[in-house]
Amino acid sequence: MDAxxxxxxxxxxxxxxxxxxxxxxxxxxxxxxxxxxxxGDFVMLGAMTTVYxxxxxxxxxxxSIHLVLLVCAAGGFLIERFAYRPLMARNAQPLTVxxxxxxxxxxxxxxxxxxxxxxxxxxxxxxxxxxxxxxxITSTPQQISIIVTFVMLMAGIWFxxxxxxxxxxxxxxxxxPNVSKLMGIRAERVVAFAFVFxxxxxxxxxxxxxxxxxxxxxMGIVLTLKGFMAVILGGMGSPFAAAAGGIVIGLLEAIxxxxxxSFYAEPIIFGLILLTMVVRPAGLLGEWEATR
Amino acid sequence: MxxxxxxxxxxxxxxxxxxxxxxxxxxxxxxxxxxxLICIYAVFGMGFNMLFGLAGQLSxxxxxxxxxxxxxxxxxxxxxxxxxxxxxxxxxVVCAIVSLVIAVPVLRMRSHYLAMATLMFAMxxxxxxxxxxxxxxxxxGLQIPSPVLFxxxxxxxxxxxxxxxxxxxxxxxQIFIKSTHLGxxxxxxxxxxxxxxxxxxxxxxxxxxxxxxxxxxAAVAGxxxxxxxxxxxxxxxxxxxxxxxxTLTVVxxxxxxxxxxxxxxxxxxxxxxxxxxxxxxxxxYGVGLLLFIIFVPCGLAGLIERAGGxxxxxxxxxxxxxxxxxxxxxx
Numbered sequence: 001m002d003a004x005x006x007x008x009x010x011x012x013x014x015x016x017x018x019x020x021x022x023x024x025x026x027x028x029x030x031x032x033x034x035x036x037x038x039x040g041d042f043v044m045l046g047a048m049t050t051v052y053x054x055x056x057x058x059x060x061x062x063x064s065i066h067l068v069l070l071v072c073a074a075g076g077f078l079i080e081r082f083a084y085r086p087l088m089a090r091n092a093q094p095l096t097v098x099x100x101x102x103x104x105x106x107x108x109x110x111x112x113x114x115x116x117x118x119x120x121x122x123x124x125x126x127x128x129x130x131x132x133x134x135x136x137i138t139s140t141p142q143q144i145s146i147i148v149t150f151v152m153l154m155a156g157i158w159f160x161x162x163x164x165x166x167x168x169x170x171x172x173x174x175x176x177p178n179v180s181k182l183m184g185i186r187a188e189r190v191v192a193f194a195f196v197f198x199x200x201x202x203x204x205x206x207x208x209x210x211x212x213x214x215x216x217x218x219m220g221i222v223l224t225l226k227g228f229m230a231v232i233l234g235g236m237g238s239p240f241a242a243a244a245g246g247i248v249i250g251l252l253e254a255i256x257x258x259x260x261x262s263f264y265a266e267p268i269i270f271g272l273i274l275l276t277m278v279v280r281p282a283g284l285l286g287e288w289e290a291t292r
Numbered sequence: 293m294x295x296x297x298x299x300x301x302x303x304x305x306x307x308x309x310x311x312x313x314x315x316x317x318x319x320x321x322x323x324x325x326x327x328x329l330i331c332i333y334a335v336f337g338m339g340f341n342m343l344f345g346l347a348g349q350l351s352x353x354x355x356x357x358x359x360x361x362x363x364x365x366x367x368x369x370x371x372x373x374x375x376x377x378x379x380x381x382x383x384x385v386v387c388a389i390v391s392l393v394i395a396v397p398v399l400r401m402r403s404h405y406l407a408m409a410t411l412m413f414a415m416x417x418x419x420x421x422x423x424x425x426x427x428x429x430x431x432x433g434l435q436i437p438s439p440v441l442f443x444x445x446x447x448x449x450x451x452x453x454x455x456x457x458x459x460x461x462x463x464x465x466q467i468f469i470k471s472t473h474l475g476x477x478x479x480x481x482x483x484x485x486x487x488x489x490x491x492x493x494x495x496x497x498x499x500x501x502x503x504x505x506x507x508x509x510a511a512v513a514g515x516x517x518x519x520x521x522x523x524x525x526x527x528x529x530x531x532x533x534x535x536x537x538x539t540l541t542v543v544x545x546x547x548x549x550x551x552x553x554x555x556x557x558x559x560x561x562x563x564x565x566x567x568x569x570x571x572x573x574x575x576x577y578g579v580g581l582l583l584f585i586i587f588v589p590c591g592l593a594g595l596i597e598r599a600g601g602x603x604x605x606x607x608x609x610x611x612x613x614x615x616x617x618x619x620x621x622x623x
Binding site: 029035082083086087090091092093094095096098099100102103104105106107108109110111113114221225228229231232236263264266267270271273274277278 | 344350397398401403404405408409411412413415416419420423531535538539541542546571572573574575576577578579581582585586589
């Protein structure tokens, strides 16, 4: 019983990170119809800038967090302004735009390599890493903070999307960018917001999961892939579906690794996702995007 | 007729002449190896270019067939001592069968879903290659005996001509496909599947055909790569492989005939040229790629075609409405 609880907790922790990457991918995709290959690199940026501000500059953690999120927001803004916009202005094909975000991911990795070098770095923890016991389950405040942040973000995003005017605009652009433009919605603002917001979420994930994963300049692409998996499993249509997909993948990883052969955990999960896609091509919770 | 010649045969002749003349100019084995890699990536790119550029089916899993081809080729030679031309044929057949089986569920999906499903398939193949150590040799991979033909061990130059012949053959197949009914039907499918099927085009059958063909191209490229590098390892199916594939397709020019050759040359040569920059290499490569696709959205082939179109418009005088032509840029 205790083993299962620990299993679920570690699954939820990893799942929350995948979910955060997945939901930011879905938000960007719904606003701009672009799969942002640089999404995982924002997690990398979040982890690495935490090292920079909290360890190298020795700033207080509270100040560091704000600076980290600011740097990530700036990164998202730069990608939207200097990669997405110029490409859209030239009527680039979707694949070309995707290569554009890939180039941005390469630039981020390259810049991080110059600043932090190729070694794995220890990322300072925001919350305590001392184990605490809640209802018989042993955990650390840092681990719990990941899950709590994820839940709070979900609530915040739900409020933003369904209870504000701007959220209505975001959802309208998600359904049809062209029609929403005709309705007077400034679609380009929604796109800019989606890029910046996703970058901040990525940075937050990096900040929180950094102490567990360790900071490495090449960690981005792996997390982008996990985000892809979350999006595929849950569905591209909404950030919540993508987040649910991420949680499921986190739990599956933990369970398969524990009960099955951890060596084959990864291919088994890929197989399960592929199988899901065959049965439900638009994802488990896919709604309006179902074109089959 | 002349435009037909210009579009199809002139580039083929130029590539053939360049390829045949190259060994006279370059002497080091390393440079010859780079030329071979360009040919191999061009074949790989041509398959993808037919699948996505012609038929509009985005697959991010072509590296799986690159690897399956390579491993089949290696295993048949190592365990059953199959002569390499036969092993090559077998590798292509195996990939065709695998892609046919995969195509049935996967090709029902469209756009990004298809891309993601094929990527998942490729990840499974990569994991199997990495983890099934007993058969695939794990991360260290398998060694392949050097190719022998009629009892003579092929030297570096012979292998080069073999790879060149494969690339030229692939180019001819590509031109042939584009000129057939299948090619035109696929272009219709790319524009609108429903409309295409209402015109009596068997959409699923044609999509499957081009998917299998692209898989065979990838397999041939993988096996050629295995001949050149004398080994196969899980690097064949990494995500980096498909990133290279996408980059060369976009840089070369999407849907263009000679695009894959031009793109492959850039993807292979750019890192060599940038290697002197050491730690700045990754950053400069990224910036270069971003600037390139922003300012040359149609790729190198598009650039050449535009230059050709502009000079033709110039010689034809005012008979052509110049305003309807895309703005010409100097290459």
